[in-house]
Amino acid sequence: MKAHHDCIVIGGGLVGAAIAYGLQRGGLATLLLDEGDIAYRASRGNFGLVWVQSKGLGAPHYQRWTRGSAEEWPRLAEELRSATGIGTGLHQPGGVHICLGEEEFEKRGEYMARLQREAGNLALEYRMIRGAEARDMLPGLGPDVAGVSWTPYDGHASPLYLLRALHAGFTGAGGAYLPNAGVTEAQAAPNDFRVEAAGQSFRSPKIVLAAGLGNAALAPLFGLDAPVRPQRGQILVTERAQQVLPMPTTTVRQTEEGSLMLGDSKEEVGFNLGQTPDAMKTIANRAVRSFPWIADLNIVRAWSALRVMAPDGLPIYDQSARFPGAFTANCHSGVTLAGTHANRLAPMIAAGELEPDMAPFSARRFDVRTAA
Ligand SMILES: Cc1cc2nc3c(=O)[nH]c(=O)nc-3n(C[C@H](O)[C@H](O)[C@H](O)COP(=O)(O)OP(=O)(O)OC[C@H]3O[C@@H](n4cnc5c(N)ncnc54)[C@H](O)[C@@H]3O)c2cc1C
Structure with a gap:
């Protein structure tokens, strides 16, 4: 395995694989290091929703980011299918949240109304649907169901096929993947990073920490915080x-x-x-x-x-002020956000800087001491 790369991504789950795929496709020779089966791997145990309608209450930037990802998904799925032959099982027919009983239905209605108000120019389309109309939409709904909230943006996919397609797309585009390679040691300097994994040493001017729960320990080595x-x-x-x-x-x-x-x-x-x-x-x-x-x-x-x-349930995307070139990505919706990770976040990382409207996602919002 080559020692020098344009970028190293640590973590080969859905988040790391989507970013690495986007970087490699964008022309950066990228190395993807993944710890292996001993690690906690949310990407292999999730529910598979590409979900918009419950995301971003009180955080319009997250609502926008999620909607953006749902919009990017068809392009990503199609590109992966034509590059790798692997279908991700994407369907975006809209989706519903089922409310059992009147109280849940009322609370959901208030929640959706607030989400819509906060969406502003994004214009969130939704409906609260009751009775016969809901039963027409979803055959066999039970008598306990008071109604549903519906949006046209929601969908689902196979998370395992997605992971496989991202890995195949990444290596097919020339990306270097090293499994069973937990990063144990690292040295950071501005735009110059060295990491040790699987008994080898690797160096790059850019690095992305996408190691899921492993990010909490890795981030401080690179002047970042990832309190997940x-x-x-x-x-x-x-x-x-x-x-x-x-x-x-x-x-x-x-x-x-x-x-x-x-x-x-x-x-x-x-x-x-x-x-x-x-x-x-x-x-x-x-x-x-x-x-x-x-x-x-x-x-x-x-x-x-x-x-x-994260402490507030929102993603953390950050760049190190102390060591420019180091980035981190953390989230609990890695299926949903695969579209933006591959198509929007990766190009920002390739350009060397997160765009200004990503600032609300910084870990600085927790008022923890970021090594600046
Ligand atoms: C029950 C459940 C249901 C979910 N449902 C959905 C859903 O419906 N829709 C949705 O969008 N999201 C859902 N999610 C969330 C989604 O699964 C996660 O957001 C996503 O998998 C996170 O991906 P990740 O790559 O950050 O983390 P992980 O999948 O945990 O991957 C991290 C990777 O980093 C590697 N690693 C760790 N430490 C190191 C190290 N030091 N060196 C090298 N590699 C390292 C590990 O080996 C691992 O492969 C769900 C999650 C769960 C648990």
Whole structure:
């Protein structure tokens, strides 16, 4: 493996792979270093939504970034398919959030109205839909469903095919990928970085920290902060069923192969990757109240994975003031944001600077001491 590269990306999950793909496609000879199976890997355990309608309350910049990503997704999916032959299973037919009972429906209506107000010029289109109309949209909705919120922007994809396509697209464009290569040591100087991984030394004028939960430890080495914590989510998967759901919902989606994915929990349990009957029961119960026919399907798989969560739940994108050329990217929506990571963030990194409207995503918002 060559020692010198234009850019090194640390972390080969969805975030690192999307950025590395965008950098390599843009002409930067890029090295992607990935720790391997011992690491926590949200990218291999997520729900697969390309989701807009629950993102960015109180943070219009995040709403814009998410919408932008949903818009970039078709181009990215098509490009990956033609470059690698791998389909990402992208469908963006719109999506709904199901409300069980009147109270949930009312609260959701207030939430969506506020999101729309905050969207300003972005003009968020949504509808709160009740009764027969909701039942026409989604066959088999149960009697406990008071209604749904709908937007035209939402969709879903196969996160595993996406990851595979990004890796194949990256290496196919000439990118260098080194697995089982956890970065253990690093030296930073402005536009000059050296890292040790898999017993080798690598050097580059640019570096991107995209190591998921590993970023918390790596960031200070490069004059950055990435105060991310794990948040556990559990997911259940049913046997394959006849294709019935025309669009995804926040808690139930049907994959291209026909399985129903039921999700997911939000648990503050540190790095515990266990599964619990209580969380599984809650997930299954909500799914069956939403669609009673799901009760007839067998659960064939279940797992848990850890989200990469910032203190306020928003992404962190940052550049080091002390060591120009060092960047970090952290988020809990790496499927949704693959479009902007590959098509908007990577070009900014290639140009050597995040654009000014990315400033609200800086870790400086937490008032932690960034090494400046
Ligand atoms: C239950 C659940 C449901 C989710 N549902 C959705 C969803 O529906 N839609 C959506 O958009 N997002 C969803 N997400 C979030 C999404 O999975 C994550 O945002 C995304 O996977 C984060 O990707 P990442 O590359 O930052 O992290 P990871 O996938 O954790 O990858 C980090 C990589 O960095 C490597 N690494 C770590 N330390 C080092 C080191 N020192 N040196 C080298 N490599 C290192 C690891 O090996 C790993 O491969 C969900 C997450 C969970 C847990």
